[in-house]
Structures are given as structure tokens and as C-alpha cells.
Amino acid sequence: MDEGRRTPAVVLYRVLVVAVIAGVLILLAVLIFRYSEGAHMNPYEYSIEEFMDVPEELLLWDEASVIELDIAQPAGLAVDAQDRIFVAGAQEVAIWNAEGTAAGRFSTLAPARTIAIGPQGQIFVASVDHVNVYGPDGSHESEWTSLGEGAFISGMAATDDAVYLADAGSKLIWRFDTSGRLLSQIGRPRPSADYHGFLIPSRCFDVAAATDGALWITNPGRLRVEKYSPDGSLDAYWGEPSMGIEGFCGCCNPTHLAVTRQGHVVTSEKGLPRVKVYEPDGSLNTVVAGPRHFAPGTVGLDLAADSMGRVLVLDGGAGLVRIFVRRSEEGKTP
Template sequence: MGKTLKLIINLFIFVMIAGFIAYMVTSVNDNEETLTEYNAENSFKSSYKKAFTIDIKDTVSAFEMNDTSLFILSKSTIKINDKKGNHINSFAVKPNARDIKISQNLVFLLYPTFFDVYSLSGNLEYSWEACSELSDYCSFTIADNFVFVTDAENKNICKYTKEGNFMAFIQSPHGFITPSHAFDITSKNDTIYCVNPGRHLIESYTLDGEFLSAFGGSGMEAGFFSGCCNPAYISLNENGNIFTSEKGMPRICYYNSNGKLIEVVLNSRLLGGGHQACEIKANKDTLYVASINKIDMYTKADR
């Protein structure tokens, strides 16, 4: 009986010592990993430098630009600034719009279940309702006189004419997964680019809705996407190259038109930390980045 008791006590002591050693090794590894991530964040050098900041008194809901101006959607107002941030004009709109686009001197505003279309001076020109009462519209783009809008509720892309006539639904061959309203869409020439946030993909389509290709995938490293819904925003420059903006661990990455990663443009530290994705608009060598109540303009830096 005594030998059995000693054996049990010795076994218990061995387990306690082994557990303590394992805990210490894990803690050291965690600290090393955290330190490595910290050093990587702080040693990161961007190819872009901040040129100036436009401070917005209200929360930036979305923004768009034409050749000369920035159109900033904030609560129930559209503020128009020049591209240096100087105020030009503003006008009131219905609250809770989600996206804004400019086309042929008209301002298109997207709401969860309808569109409003204004003149540049703020006159309401016309409106149209969503093709489904259950729609939950998130983002839209205008290409070749058609409007393509993402619907988080029905998990598709809806195609309209610019006058509001419904044309077709576009479905993803992978199936759209939309855990949130991070369902961005944009276009270049005759190609539509859309995020599939739950699949961690960027997909492209013809204007007729034919699927072309996809890139991305799940992963923490640059060139891949993680979390419930990334990438959150996309934008294309004049060469058709692609910028993406992610949330969770915010960063902005740059890809060629075939989806090959070129570089990480801005990391979480340079974006000010937090967890929210920044909306982005690319214009030649300039990148406009919107956070809660400001828009930062970045230009290509000389290395």
C-alpha cells in the first residue's frame, strides 16, 4: 500500500512539473510571436507617404470622386470638396445611404432598398425601388450605362439600367457568403470586380454576368484574407491594378490585374490601428483612404 501511494505521489509531481515546463515553453513562444509581429509592424516601410488629411466633422459613410472633386457622404449630407480638401458645396439627402457614385453629372445614392439620383447641385432627379422587398443593398458600381448592386440578403448582384429598370441577377459560382455589409463592388471598362467576403475572394464578371476569374483565399499572410468577411473594400487604378482594404487587422494591399500581390501598401500601424476597414479610392499614383471622420491622401513615395 505504501509503495502504491509513493508511486501515485511521484506520478502527480511528475505531471505537475511537466505541465509547468509546457506552460513556460508556450508562454515564451507566445511572447516571441507577439514580439515578432510587433517588430514587423514597426519596421514596415510603405511605398506611399501621407500628403494631407481632410477632417470631416461627421462620420464618413462613403465617398466618391470625379475629375475635380470629392463627394463625401456623411449621415444625411453630401459634402463636395476639391481634391485638396477645400469645401465647395453641400446639400441634404435622406439619411442612412450606404454608397455613392457619380456618373454623367448625376449623383447616385444607394439605400438598403432603393436608389435616389441627384443633380450635382442637389436637386432630386428620380428614384427607384429595389426589385425585391427583402433586399439589403450594400454597394454598387456603374459601368456602360448599367448599375450593378450587391445584395447581402439575397446574396447576389442585381443589374439595372441607369434609369432603374431591372435587368438580371448575377450569382457567384462559389456562392456568395455575406456575414456583414462588407460586400464591395467596382468596375473597370467592361469588367465587374466584386468581393466574396465569406469566401475570402475577389471575383470578376463580364457586364452580362458571366464569371471570369477569382483570386485570394483564406490565410493571414499578405495576398490572402482572414476573418469573417475580408476584403472589405476594393478599388482599381487606371492600369486595372487592384487595391484591397481589410478589417480586423487593417491593411491595404496592392495587386496586379491578374491578382498577383505586388506589395502591402499600408499596415495597421500606419492606418492608426483599430479594427475597422478603411474605404479606398485609387487615382493614378494617389490613394484616398477614409476612416471614421477623415480622409487621408497618400502619394507614391521616393524610396
């Protein structure tokens, strides 16, 4: 193939060569910007979209107001007899009155996991393995002994004569009197009686006390709520594993509990963050807030119910206490 011998074949070759090279260069140029253009789908997406919506007829609560929190790592929420609102965090407890105006704060000795208010206004603040008691003015009164190495207190309830600690580490409810003397434990498995105690797959475990003295305790591994007498006997339980609105899903739900003055049980869940109200017999009453109300991945929605029938939700991730009221036109409060 000498230079200068321009047979058609040679010309064709040359055109072909130039075309191929140009094509390759263009391909490469396109390629460099491929990822700034498209290919943005996840073919393996795990979607919970279909469970994000709550039926309108159940969603009968409105977020009436919020309290913006200014404390580090808010973890525990409680309401006292005067409906004052207590939030415990890493370093301090902050207090608001029922209307949401700041009513004081005091610093704590250890990072709080959960908080409860006693009959004489004592403030019980539980850390990972022990409780500190503060007076109504925030002065430190006493420190109870540690529950031991493996303890992880994640919930607490106070009645007139007892304080109940939900210990996710040892999977037990510890019952103390208000002065810190251990009275008994609830939840020790008794296989002979076909009672297997609490199943706690993660650090979610909560207890709430009703005005009649009954205890409501989560059993998150079994996705149910159980009712106990103060003496530790299991009276009833309910709860259905389900992604649907009526049940509990995931491996550890409900995460938190509260009981209203009328005896309804308020539950909160993680995974699909939602807050619901159940009748004492376990039938779903209403939904306070559905998954769309919270940021994705919200966990640890601590709950409280006050004497006005409001439901308070601690949304630590958003730095808020969300206060919900039942819609008035329905004519009844839970």
C-alpha cells in the same frame, strides 16, 4: 492558566497570539490595495501583434494629406472624372475638389451606405435597400424602387451604361441602367455549373468597375476577389486565406474594393485593418497602409482611386479621408 502565573509557556503564548493577530491584520491591509498595485496581465490574451507590421519593401505609399470630415456617420466615398471627392453620410453628401478644399454639400433623403458618380455627373447615393439619384448640383432627381425586405446595399459602382449594387442581404450584385431599370443580377448560385455565388457572412460586400468594363467583386466568405463580365460570367478569381500580408484573413475580407485607371485592384480589410494594391492577376503589388496606420478595431475602409494615381481611404472612425500617393522615387504609379 491563572493570571499572574507568568510561566515561559504563558509568555510564549501571548507573544504568539499578538504576532498572529498582527500578521492577519497586516495581510488584510495589504489585500485591500492588491488591485491598485499589480495583477494586470491577461494570461489569455489574443494577440495579433506579430501581424501588425508590414515589410518595409512593400509599404511604398505615403499619406500625402487628409481631409477632415464634418459629416455624421460617413459611410461612402467616391471620386468623379474630375477627381472631386464625394463622401456620403447619415444626412448629407459633402464634396471636395482634388486638392481637398470644400466644394459643396447637399442633404440626402435617407442615410447613405455608399455612393457612386455616373457618367453625366449624376450622384447615386444608396441607402440600405434603395438608391436616390441626385444631379451634379445636388438636386434630387429620382428614387429607385426598393430591392426588398432582406436587402442590405453595402457597395456600388457606376459605369457609362450601368449601375451595380452589391447587396449583402441577398448576396447578389444588381445591375441597373443609369435610369434605374433593372437589367440583370450577378451571382445567383448555379450548382449544376458548380458556381456557388457569393458567400457573405457579414454585411461586407463590394463591387468596383474597371475602365475596360470588367467588374471586380469581393467574395468575402471565401476570402477572395472575383472578376466578372458585365453579363455576369465569372472570368477569374484570386485571393488566399492568410494572416500574412499577401492574403486575406478573418471571416469577411476584403471589405471594400477600388480599381485604379491602370487596372490594379485596391482592397481594404477589417480585423487587421490594411489597404493593399494587387495586380489584376492577383499578385500583391504594394501595401498602401498597414494595421498600425489605423486605430484598433477600424472597420469599413471605403476606397477610391483617382486619375492622378492616388488612393483615397475613408476612415470613418477617425473622421478622415486619407489620401495616399505612391512614392515617386519608385518611378511608376499603379
